[in-house]
Amino acid sequence: MEITQIATIASKEFWDRIRNRWVLAVALVFTAFALVIAYFGAAQQGTVGFRSIDLTIASLVSLVIYLIPLIALVLGFDAIVGERERGSLDLLLSMPITRLELLLGKYVGLAAALTFSTIAGFGLVAIVLSARLDLNALYHYVGFMLSSVLLGCAFLSLAVMLSVFAADRTRASGLAIATWFFFVLVFDLLLLGALVVTGGQWGGEIFPYLLLANPADVFRILNIFSLDDVRTLYGLATVFPSALANPWLLGLVMLAWIVVPLGIASWRFRT
Amino acid sequence: MESSLPTPNDAGAPLIVAQGVRKHYGNIHAVDGVDLDIRSGELFGLIGHNGAGKSTLFKMMLGLIPATSGDIRIGGALVAGRDFRAVRRTVGYLPENVVLYDNLTGLETLWLFAKLKGAPPAEAAPTLERVGLAHAAKRRVREYSKGMRQRLGFAQALLGKPRILFLDEPTTGLDPEAIRSFYATLRQLRSEGVTTVITSHILAEIQERVDRIAIMTAGKVQARGTVQDLREQVDLPLWFSVRxxxxxxxxxxxxxxxxxxxxxxxxxxxxxxxxRRDAKMAVIEALARLDGRVRDLTVREPSLEDVFFGFSD
Structure with a gap:
């Protein structure tokens, strides 16, 4: 494997997103939403203004869990199928580059763009809130940003996988939307439904582990479990085994959500 | 291995060798048992109908798609084997209907492909000049005409001083002036020892310009040789126009x-x-004996197009 080839493709993808202002636009969306949530998040309770950082993060998590998977899927769904459909794939593959290098280059470049906008967008908010952040709060906020990056990278990996499997861009976009619906909206409902139908008699022990089969849930657990204010609020502590609440373990699960779809993509893309 | 690739001095030695190459997609036999040897330093034309298997053969020669059976070697190395990087650094490819990146400028496009090919980025500017695009170096490809895109695609193929060029319908979208200068560049490259494989459906355009051709129909090579060899093989009649x-x-x-x-x-x-061809000289002699009565005489040899249809019908 030649790293320079991966870097060449990755830097093209990254600079494309900088130049067409994709990175700027996404960073601004993150900043704007985060500030609105931080300031008006408690409006339902009849107050406005900045609250505790824990509650702000909890509200941000609910936002990010919808937004980042969507952005990542939109960013990556045509990575390969787009080149194939436009007709530029053959020329790229005629270079002294392997298919794996091309795939990784695409992924790394897009992941860098997504990571950069996530950190820039939420980092700006951290600066605005800096007066209210003590060391502990900063620790949680950095944790939130890092897990947001991981969430984005996991869904980007799924998107790149779809872009290898799909026959054309239209189908790839359909698959991307279906993927978003499944993981973000349907998955938890299915689990809950199964739990209710069986009256909680069956599957109660494996239920928390099934949550690991969804990167969006892993992200939720990763954040909410680390926040003292919130843990009790969501009642999660009672259902979630403490053995699984280790952030490093959850981080590893997220890494698996990055590596496995990419691995499948590269297997499929090999010829 | 790079060292085993012939140097330009080996003109005439087999450089690209295909043996029993097949590509089957289920029941469709896109390429069905092709043997070819393309010699170092020659300008080789591959002609055939749409769907005859030219582009598929091209892609197999580049190692882009694997052959169902048979093998293709460039300078002795398998194109899709372990030495594929070394092979590809010696090859320039212009795909049919080349698509480049609209958001990059001409110069940036060449920088990108130079990096991928391991060629010095400093080659980009002179290569753009060689294809007559120096004036548009800083314009985005989005603003390029069809002909300019084609020339930029050709420039991309020339990066890294390739020893072999694979050009799939390279003159599509070029005006007559640009076609002429394109072939002038090819001739110059040929004098530098570059081997070129070209496909074209404009047979009149390549018949005077290639050293040898192969005619493909239905996935097979029906005939190969110089245009003159093929004329003789197909034995089409000649036309005299006697004024x-x-x-x-x-x-x-x-x-x-x-x-x-x-x-x-x-x-x-x-x-x-x-x-018939074998009566050609006798007819000329008989007409010459008519002294001043014949005011003009033109001989129309069967064109490559006639030859092509002679083989493919």
């Missing part, structure tokens, strides 16, 4: 009567004579 005044028509007919002439047609101010 004589009307009263001499019968004289011409009489002079040719003892020869194996297939047809004589009288027109306003000339006679058209069709004969």
């Amino acid at each position: 004589v005044s009307k009263e001499d028509f019968e004289t011409v007919r009489a002079a040719l009567s003892h020869l194996q002439v297939e047809a004589i047609e009288a027109h306003d101010d000339h006679v058209k004579v069709r004969c």
